[in-house]
Amino acid sequence: MKARERPWTRYALVILLAALAFLTISDLVSDPSVWNWSKLVVLAVAAPALWYQGGRHRPVPNKIGPESVPAEDVAAVVEERGRTVYAIKALREMHPGLGLLDAKNLVQPDH
Numbered sequence: 001m002k003a004r005e006r007p008w009t010r011y012a013l014v015i016l017l018a019a020l021a022f023l024t025i026s027d028l029v030s031d032p033s034v035w036n037w038s039k040l041v042v043l044a045v046a047a048p049a050l051w052y053q054g055g056r057h058r059p060v061p062n063k064i065g066p067e068s069v070p071a072e073d074v075a076a077v078v079e080e081r082g083r084t085v086y087a088i089k090a091l092r093e094m095h096p097g098l099g100l101l102d103a104k105n106l107v108q109p110d111h
Contacts, residue, residue, distance in 0.1 A: 010051070017047045064097035066106050074106050084108060 024043055028036040073094055081087040088103045095103075 013050060017043070017050070021047075061096035063099065064095060066098070066102040069095050069098060069106060078107055 020043055024036065024039045028040055069091070074091065077087045077090045077094070081090050084104075084107055087107045088100070091103045091107060092098050092100070
């Protein structure tokens with residue numbers, strides 16, 4: 001099960017952070033030492049970072065094979081871009097699911 005399919009993990013994180021915040025603040029009220037202040041600062045910085053990190057997911061393109069790339073695209077990219085590296089990069093930008101090795105084999109079929 002992927003992270004975006006488990007919405008309960010975000011709410012479990014909120015409950016855990018709330019409990020830690022309550023314990024840290026109660027420790028700070030009873031003993032305002034440098035250690036307790038540092039625990040509060042770490043919690044105040046970590047809580048938003050953990051919360052916002054859970055919501056960001058980069059979409060993963062579907063993988064495609066080299067046979068689905070038209071020969072015209074390969075010829076146009078090789079002609080337009082002089083160097084092999086730039087041609088491979090341009091071809092992968094045109095076809096996001098294409099793997100690096102497949103793009104290299106399309107651009108340089110003899111190597």
